Each structure stands twice: as structure tokens, then as C-alpha cells.
Amino acid sequence: xxxxxxxxxxxxxxxxxxxxxxxxxxxxxxxxxxxxxxxxxxxxxxxxxxxxxxxxxxxxxxxxxxxxxxxxxxxxxxxxxxxxxxxxxxxxxxxxxxxxxxxxxxxxxxxxxxxxxxxxxxxxxxxxxxxxxxxxxxxxxxxxxxxxxxxxxxxxxxxxxxxxxxxxxxxxxxxxxxxxxxxxxxxxxxxxxxxxxxxxxxxxxxxxxxxxxxxxxxxxxxxxxxxxxxxxxxxxxxxxxxxxxxxxxxxxxxxxxxxxxxxxxxxxxxxxxxxxxxxxxxxxxxxxxxxxxxxxxxxxxxxxxxxxxxxxxxxxxxxxxxxxxxxxxxxxxxxxxxxxxxxxxxxxxxxxxxxxxxxxxxxxxxxxxxxxxxxxxxxxxxxxxxxxxxxxxxxxxxxxxxxxxxxxxxxxxxxxxxxxxxxxxxxxxxxxxxxxxxxxxxxxxxxxxxxxxxxxxxxxxxxxxxxxxxxxxxxxxxxxxxxxxxxxxxxxxxxxxxxxxxxxxxxxxxxxxxxxxxxxxxxxxxxxxxxxxxxxx
Ligand SMILES: Cc1cc2nc3c(=O)[nH]c(=O)nc-3n(C[C@H](O)[C@H](O)[C@H](O)COP(=O)(O)OP(=O)(O)OC[C@H]3O[C@@H](n4cnc5c(N)ncnc54)[C@H](O)[C@@H]3O)c2cc1C
Numbered sequence: 001x002x003x004x005x006x007x008x009x010x011x012x013x014x015x016x017x018x019x020x021x022x023x024x025x026x027x028x029x030x031x032x033x034x035x036x037x038x039x040x041x042x043x044x045x046x047x048x049x050x051x052x053x054x055x056x057x058x059x060x061x062x063x064x065x066x067x068x069x070x071x072x073x074x075x076x077x078x079x080x081x082x083x084x085x086x087x088x089x090x091x092x093x094x095x096x097x098x099x100x101x102x103x104x105x106x107x108x109x110x111x112x113x114x115x116x117x118x119x120x121x122x123x124x125x126x127x128x129x130x131x132x133x134x135x136x137x138x139x140x141x142x143x144x145x146x147x148x149x150x151x152x153x154x155x156x157x158x159x160x161x162x163x164x165x166x167x168x169x170x171x172x173x174x175x176x177x178x179x180x181x182x183x184x185x186x187x188x189x190x191x192x193x194x195x196x197x198x199x200x201x202x203x204x205x206x207x208x209x210x211x212x213x214x215x216x217x218x219x220x221x222x223x224x225x226x227x228x229x230x231x232x233x234x235x236x237x238x239x240x241x242x243x244x245x246x247x248x249x250x251x252x253x254x255x256x257x258x259x260x261x262x263x264x265x266x267x268x269x270x271x272x273x274x275x276x277x278x279x280x281x282x283x284x285x286x287x288x289x290x291x292x293x294x295x296x297x298x299x300x301x302x303x304x305x306x307x308x309x310x311x312x313x314x315x316x317x318x319x320x321x322x323x324x325x326x327x328x329x330x331x332x333x334x335x336x337x338x339x340x341x342x343x344x345x346x347x348x349x350x351x352x353x354x355x356x357x358x359x360x361x362x363x364x365x366x367x368x369x370x371x372x373x374x375x376x377x378x379x380x381x382x383x384x385x386x387x388x389x390x391x392x393x394x395x396x397x398x399x400x401x402x403x404x405x406x407x408x409x410x411x412x413x414x415x416x417x418x419x420x421x422x423x424x425x426x427x428x429x430x431x432x433x434x435x436x437x438x439x440x441x442x443x444x445x446x447x448x449x450x451x452x453x454x455x456x457x458x459x460x461x462x463x464x465x466x467x468x469x470x471x472x473x474x475x476x477x478x479x480x481x482x483x484x485x486x487x488x489x490x491x492x493x494x495x496x497x498x499x500x501x502x503x504x505x506x507x508x509x510x511x512x513x514x515x516x517x518x519x520x521x522x523x524x525x526x527x528x529x530x531x532x533x534x535x536x537x
Contacts, residue, residue: 029464031439032098033107035088036470038306038325042349047309050320050332057081058523059319059335061307064093065109065286065509066499067341068293069516072125073534075296077524083333084297085305085321091294094472095509097287098372098465105372105403105415106285107467112509113268114143114278119204121517121534122510129292131280149279149388150406157453158393161383166243168236168393179234183241186230190266202267205514206504207535209267211482215259219482223261224253239393241265247398249506250366250421250473260476260506281388283403285417286509305331310338311352312494337495337523341516343471344489344502354493359485363502365427367434368472369420371446373400374463376413379454386410395449396420418446421472431470442466473507481505490515497522 058074060067063086074082090096094108115122117140126132126141133144155162163170167180193201195210203209218226223245227238238253244264245256253261282288294301306322308330317338323329340347344363348355378386388406391399400416424430437445443464451457480486490503499519504511517534524531 024459025462027443027458027461027464029439029443029466031442031466031468033088033467034469035325036435036468038087041306041322041327042308042346046322046327048320048322048327048330050330053318053332053334054083056083056333056335058083058337058339059317059333060084060339060341061310061319062086062093062341062500063088063091063290063294063297063301063303064341064500065095065290065293065512066501066516066519067093067339068290068297069121069513070339070341070499070520071297071300071516072293073121073517073520074524077520077529077531079524079527079529080300082300083335084301085307085319085333086301086303087306087325089303089325091297091301091303092287092290094469094507095286095290095512097284097291099284100372100374100415100463102374102413103403103407103409103415104284104287105417106287106401107370107372107417108285108368108469108472109509110285110401110417111149111279111281112286112289113204114148114280115510116204116269117141118208119510121513124534125289125293125513126280129288143278143280146406147280147282149281150408152385152387153279154389154391155384155387156391156393157381157383157399162381162385162390162453164384164387166389166391167240172236173234176234176236179232179237180240182230183227183232183237187262187265190262191269200267202263204267204508204510206263206267206506206511207514216482218259218262219257219479221258222254222478223256223258226258226261227253243391243398246421246423248508249476250368250423251475251477252423255423255425255475255477257476257478257481259481263506279388281406283406285401289509307342307350309352310340310350310496312338312496317495335495337526338497339499339516339519339523340496341499341519343500344474345471347489347498351493351496357488359488362480362483362485363489364475364477364480365471366473366475367422367427367430368469369422369434369437369442370467370469371418371420371442372403372465372467373416373418373446373461374413375416375457375460376462377460378411378414379416379450379457379460381454390416390453392449392453394452396423397446397449400450416450418450420446427475434468434470439464439466474502474505476506492522 131147132141134142195212199210201215242253304325309320311318319333398419400418403415422430497519499515501507501512
């Protein structure tokens with residue numbers, strides 16, 4: 001839905017109806033994050049001098065999945081002298097979660113697909129959080145019932161009612177179905193593809209996959225161009241594939257590299273609408289995983305700590321941060337090593353001497369708005385029953401996931417997590433619009449979108465909280481995923497090792513975990529420690 005359309009509905013008097021309406025209590029809520037004012041101190045050039053300096057072996061900057069995974073690897077290797085600095089008051093970054101009287105709920109990442117048994121660190125982490133019920137005869141994990149996404153997993157609203165699954169099959173022409181079949185066959189070809197060293201074309205994490213020329217060449221065009229070349233013109237098929245790009249990357253077919261678009265379908269050993277990897281999920285989404293990791297870090301995790309500068313020297317690096325989000329309490333850390341697990345766009349502003357490097361300007365970020373709607377009862381809608389993931393065909397949003405689904409609570413109060421990726425070609429304009437839009441406007445936009453599928457929804461809504469992700473996700477744009485700029489981004493700078501999902505050119509739990517562990521192991525090696533890598537088979 002366009003902003004103009006949203007404002008039009010507001011102009012029609014819906015704002016009053018939304019916030020206070022006769023006969024029903026007003027909808028409460030607010031914009032709850034992120035801490036943009038705090039983060040913008042860096043943008044605005046605030047560079048305080050530290051009043052006191054502490055010594056530490058490793059400073060981990062950022063408590064997203066990457067930073068927390070680095071800490072996990074240090075802990076496992078017996079290196080306990082580290083501190084994690086996190087700008088927000090809660091750890092987790094784009095995988096953080098929230099909670100309310102009804103249920104915990106995600107604010108960003110909400111699932112991981114069932115990993116390959118070869119993904120040892122992810123399997124180990126999932127074991128730690130109780131996601132593995134046992135082992136089969138091959139020794140592979142048997143996933144606990146309560147974490148495997150319950151049926152029904154997905155439904156799609158189109159033609160005035162809900163349908164099972166995400167491909168709009170009902171009313172599809174013979175040509176739509178023929179093209180779907182051909183697309184799935186094409187993706188299966190990529191699933192089965194192996195290079196001369198036996199590596200798959202696409203893997204998770206991506207480092208395990210092939211770097212053969214045929215595979216790299218896919219990055220030279222957009223997913224739209226890839227589909228054009230093969231005659232995949234069916235609007236339904238194109239919607240379905242674009243849905244995948246919007247869901248995983250927050251980008252359109254045109255904005256997405258064909259390499260990334262195919263990765264979505266072929267990296268996990270399935271191929272398209274029929275196959276589909278199974279998902280592991282929790283009521284609070286991946287918040288369950290980051291809470292566990294944050295718990296392991298304990299008091300070494302310092303939240304409300306905004307990093308304002310990093311200077312790397314011969315024997316140590318100096319990090320300065322503002323304590324408790326205050327402008328005045330600057331603390332210094334003299335660290336032998338640094339894991340910079342912050343998004344790429346912060347390297348230039350924060351790391352002394354880095355700002356001029358051209359490759360730092362190549363990373364493009366999309367914005368997202370996420371809203372959590374607390375409902376006193378389930379919404380009504382025609383057709384197939386409510387599922388975990390509920391998607392609308394004619395919508396700019398991705399629809400919503402249901403936080404109570406995994407707990408088997410199918411009646412009564414619930415929380416719906418609504419996702420809106422902002423697909424503008426100009427990400428800066430999108431960010432400005434994101435931050436300019438008021439809570440009332442967001443609420444109206446969300447309700448106007450969902451009420452097409454759920455008439456009367458607003459009567460059930462008690463509270464809507466909104467989270468604004470300005471630099472939500474790196475865009476896997478054409479030409480970026482195999483670029484020299486991305487390769488250079490991964491190289492350490494003196495005592496600073498980088499770790500963030502950005503280093504893969506796409507935002508996924510497994511990529512963030514990979515880079516966190518990768519940085520930790522590089523530091524362990526630098527310290528002369530023997531490392532049995534988590535990252536090799
Ligand atoms: C809306 C949304 C939905 C998503 N859904 C999924 C999903 O379902 N599954 C999935 O696998 N992935 C999903 N992702 C992708 C998700 O980004 C990755 O899975 C992963 O969580 C990224 O972790 P990270 O540590 O690399 O980065 P981030 O999450 O960006 O972590 C970086 C951390 O650094 C902190 N920070 C920033 N600046 C400073 C500073 N100056 N000082 C101190 N700290 C600072 C941030 O607050 C943050 O905590 C989603 C992302 C979004 C935005």
C-alpha cells in the first residue's frame with residue numbers, strides 16, 4: 001500500500017476511528033524502537049574522550065547474532081576475557097524479541113530453516129536450546145516437535161479468500177502451472193549442480209558453496225532478467241518468486257541478484273513451491289536463540305553502550321563507548337582484539353582511518369517496519385484456516401506470523417507480527433519516510449491492509465507497537481555478491497576483525513553466525529591458540 005493511499009484513508013476520518021472509536025476502547029501502543037536518536041549520535045559526529053579506560057582481551061562490538069556467536073565461540077574455546085557492547089537496551093539486533101501479557105513475539109527474525117547436519121555450529125546451538133529431541137541411526141538430529149513449525153504453516157489471501165500454501169494455484173491457468181513446473185525443474189537443476197570439487201552451487205552458509213565461474217556469473221544479472229531470459233512471464237510465478245526475494249532480502253525481482261534469488265530456492269536442498277524446507281521457530285522467533293546466547297555472556301554483555309570510535313594500534317585497539325546511552329559517560333576499552341559485529345555502514349564513521357575506502361560505500365540497506373498487534377480474539381476471514389505465516393497476494397507487506405501458533409493456542413487472544421519491507425529504489429528516501437511516518441499513520445496502514453482479509457479486525461485490536469528498522473537488511477543487489485568490494489569488506493584492519501551478516505551480502509541467521517565464529521577463530525589463532533574450527537566439515 002502506498003503512503004498516499006494510507007494518508008487518503010486517514011483523511012477519510014479513519015485515524016479517529018483507529019485511535020478512539022465509539023463503543024470500543026482505544027487502540028494503545030507506540031513506536032518502541034530502534035534507538036535512532038542514540039544511534040544518530042555517531043552520524044552527527046559525537047566523539048567523546050574516555051574518562052576511564054579498562055583493559056580487556058577482546059571487545060566485541062554489537063550483540064546481534066554475529067557478535068553473540070563470536071562470544072559463544074570464545075566461551076567454547078576457553079577465552080572468557082571479553083566484553084560485548086550493545087547500543088540497544090536489549091541484545092539480539094535484528095533477531096531481538098519482545099513480550100507482553102499474551103505471549104512473547106519477534107521483532108525481526110522469526111525462523112531458521114532446518115539446517116543441514118553439516119552446519120555444526122548451528123546444530124550445536126540448537127541442541128543447547130533444546131531443539132533436538134534425539135538422534136537417528138545416522139546420528140543426525142531428530143528435531144523436537146515443539147520447534148518444528150506446526151501445520152498449517154502458510155496460507156495466501158487472494159481472490160477474496162484464504163488458500164493453503166503460498167503459490168496462488170486456485171484459478172491458475174495451464175500456462176501458469178506449466179511455468180511453475182519449469183521453474184521448479186530449473187531450481188532442482190541448481191540443487192543438484194556440483195562443481196569440480198563436488199561443492200553445491202548454493203549452500204548455507206554461502207561460504208560452503210561453489211565459487212565456480214558459472215555460479216558467479218549469475219550475480220551479473222537481476223532475478224527479473226534471469227526469469228525474462230527463460231520465458232518465466234507468468235504473473236503468478238513472478239509474484240511467488242518475488243515474494244521469496246521480499247521475504248528473505250527485502251528486495252524486488254529487479255533489485256535482487258539472480259545469484260541470491262536462486263539461493264533462496266536452491267540452497268537448502270528444496271526447489272520451489274512443492275518442496276520447501278521445514279522451519280524451526282519459537283513464539284518469539286529467533287529471539288529464543290539470541291536470549292540463550294546473551295545469557296551465556298552474562299555480565300560481560302553491556303547494553304545501552306553506544307560505540308563511538310575504534311582506533312587500531314600495534315599492540316591493542318582503543319574503543320570508546322557511551323555508557324547507558326548517555327552523552328556524557330564515555331568509557332574506554334583497551335582491547336588486544338576487536339570483533340566489529342556492527343553493520344558495514346558504521347565502519348567508515350567509527351574506525352579511525354577507514355572512512356576513505358571506496359568499497360565501504362557499496363553496501364545498500366533496505367528499511368523495514370514491523371508491527372506487533374495484540375488481539376483480544378482471532379480475526380475472522382473467508383477460506384483456509386489461520387496458519388503460522390499469513391500472506392496477502394495484493395499487498396506491499398508480507399502479511400503476518402502468529403506468535404501463539406507454535407504453542408498450539410488456536411483460540412482467544414494472540415499477537416500478530418506484521419512485516420513491511422520498504423522496496424524503494426532510493427533507500428535513503430525510504431528511511432526518511434520510515435522515520436517521518438507517525439504511529440497513528442502506521443497503525444492505519446497496517447489495519448487498512450489487513451482488513452481486506454479480516455473485515456472488522458480493528459474491533460479486535462487492543463494494542464499495536466511498531467519497530468522501525470532503518471538499516472534493516474543489506475540488499476543482495478546484482479553485481480554485489482561476488483564483488484571485490486564484498487571480498488575486501490571481510491579483511492581485518494589491524495586488530496579489528498569484522499563479523500556481520502552484511503559480509504555475506506544477505507541477511508540470514510546462518511550467515512551472521514558464520515561470520516561471528518569466523519572472526520573469533522581468527523583471533524584465537526592470532527593468540528597462538530590451536531583451533532579445531534567449527535566451520536570446517
Ligand atoms: C524484519 C527482519 C526480519 C528478519 N527475519 C529473518 C528470519 O526470519 N530469519 C533469518 O535467518 N534472518 C532474518 N532476518 C535477518 C537478520 O538480520 C539476521 O538473521 C541476523 O539476525 C543478523 O545479525 P547480525 O549480528 O549480523 O546483525 P544485526 O542484527 O544488525 O546486529 C548488529 C548489532 O549492533 C548493534 N549496534 C549498531 N550500532 C552500534 C553501536 N554504534 N554501538 C553498539 N552497538 C551497535 C545493533 O543494535 C545490533 O544489535 C531478518 C531481519 C529483519 C530486519
